[in-house]
Amino acid sequence: MTFQAFEPIQLGKNLKLKNRIVMPAMARWKCKSDCVPHEGYLKYYKRRAKHNVGLIISEGTHVDNTHSYAIHTGYEGRLTNEKQKKAFEGIVKAVHKYGGKFIPQLWHCGENATNPISVVSSSQRIKQMDRNDMDQVRDAFVNSAVLAKEAGCDGVEIHGANGYLLSNFMSKRNVRNDEYGGTIVNRMRFPLEVVRAVRQAVGEQFPILYRTSQWSVSNYNEIKWDNVEELKIWCDGLKEAGVDIIDVSTHKCYKLEFVGQGKQEESHTLAGWIKKLSGLPVIAVGGVSYTQTVAYNWGSSGKTSIENPERCLKLIEKGECDLLAVGRALIANYDWVDKVQRGDWEKLKPYSRKTLDELF
Numbered sequence: 007m008t009f010q011a012f013e014p015i016q017l018g019k020n021l022k023l024k025n026r027i028v029m030p031a032m033a034r035w036k037c038k039s040d041c042v043p044h045e046g047y048l049k050y051y052k053r054r055a056k057h058n059v060g061l062i063i064s065e066g067t068h069v070d071n072t073h074s075y076a077i078h079t080g081y082e083g084r085l086t087n088e089k090q091k092k093a094f095e096g097i098v099k100a101v102h103k104y105g106g107k108f109i110p111q112l113w114h115c116g117e118n119a120t121n122p123i124s125v126v127s128s129s130q131r132i133k134q135m136d137r138n139d140m141d142q143v144r145d146a147f148v149n150s151a152v153l154a155k156e157a158g159c160d161g162v163e164i165h166g167a168n169g170y171l172l173s174n175f176m177s178k179r180n181v182r183n184d185e186y187g188g189t190i191v192n193r194m195r196f197p198l199e200v201v202r203a204v205r206q207a208v209g210e211q212f213p214i215l216y217r218t219s220q221w222s223v224s225n226y227n228e229i230k231w232d233n234v235e236e237l238k239i240w241c242d243g244l245k246e247a248g249v250d251i252i253d254v255s256t257h258k259c260y261k262l263e264f265v266g267q268g269k270q271e272e273s274h275t276l277a278g279w280i281k282k283l284s285g286l287p288v289i290a291v292g293g294v295s296y297t298q299t300v301a302y303n304w305g306s307s308g309k310t311s312i313e314n315p316e317r318c319l320k321l322i323e324k325g326e327c328d329l330l331a332v333g334r335a336l337i338a339n340y341d342w343v344d345k346v347q348r349g350d351w352e353k354l355k356p357y358s359r360k361t362l363d364e365l366f
């Protein structure tokens with residue numbers, strides 16, 4: 007199949023990819039208590055680089071070892087000390103050997119952590135973040151980003167999506183009555199402080215990706231931006247703070263956003279709107295080559311059914327995105343790029359929760 011998706015691209019200041027297919031962040035929960043992404047992870051990422059994935063984003067990787075607020079299950083990788091940095095160094099080298107690029111996703115779980123902390127506390131059990139907590143979180147992101155740069159990674163992705171800490175600042179549920187809650191400008195203030203601090207620490211040339219979404223794990227239908235005008239304020243903020251590429255997390259990458267609002271003459275996907283409003287390169291994700299969304303696999307042990315990825319691949323030609331991320335289908339098919347490029351998409355394997363048992 008001939009698509010721009012399989013052609014090289016130069017992105018941002020310093021990122022040249024051999025094609026536009028991305029493996030998005032997917033937690034695999036296979037680390038031991040030292041939270042070091044071990045040899046099994048190295049082989050897993052290397053296999054995908056060897057089989058022509060242009061950009062690999064690591065599983066959600068924790069930024070904090072000063073307290074446990076960041077941690078999801080404790081079995082994800084972390085990037086907080088020299089031993090973990092060495093492991094990332096090895097992975098980057100292995101991926102580079104095959105012409106791939108590797109970027110860790112930096113993750114703080116917030117209210118979804120084992121020991122939760124919240125933007126706005128809804129119960130006695132969960133502490134509401136104060137300024138001191140915010141400083142710690144910001145510094146933790148900076149610390150991990152610097153370690154990623156020292157490890158030779160090709161950039162960092164800040165996880166600001168899907169209902170974890172930074173995305174919860176963006177939520178309309180964030181009714182804090184200080185300058186970090188309420189209006190859209192207030193809600194985006196802390197995530198942008200994190201981006202600016204990371205940018206200052208890693209310098210102008212090091213690519214920063216930012217993952218953003220409407221939805222969250224606690225509410226798949228959550229809306230953070232009601233309209234294009236609000237989204238524009240967020241896009242301007244990300245750009246001004248120093249983000250190079252925006253990774254737009256949706257369940258179906260081809261679904262149109264802000265439909266039926268009457269004012270828009272154009273129709274776009276969420277990634278398409280963000281690309282247009284920010285002027286930055288964007289990654290689209292969600293439902294490539296599978297009929298069911300990721301929500302189906304979280305709620306069921308059933309298998310996905312395969313579908314032709316053509317309409318998703320064409321989003322690049324249509325100018326809706328620059329890169330296309332393939333999630334579950336790349337866990338189930340390390341050779342996704344090779345199969346699809348040859349026109350053999352019907353030979354793709356389905357995905358089910360069982361696929362996660364092995365790190366292959």
Ligand SMILES: Cc1cc2nc3c(=O)[nH]c(=O)nc-3n(C[C@H](O)[C@H](O)[C@H](O)COP(=O)(O)O)c2cc1C
Pocket residue numbers: 030031032033034065066067111165167168217255256257291292293294299300331332333334335362
């Ligand atoms: C097992 C699993 C783990 C995931 N972990 C993360 C994560 O750590 N960080 C993140 O931003 N998204 C995570 N996601 C979401 C994916 O990055 C992706 O956006 C989603 O699966 C939709 O793409 P798909 O339909 O191609 O699977 C995860 C998804 C799966 C299936």
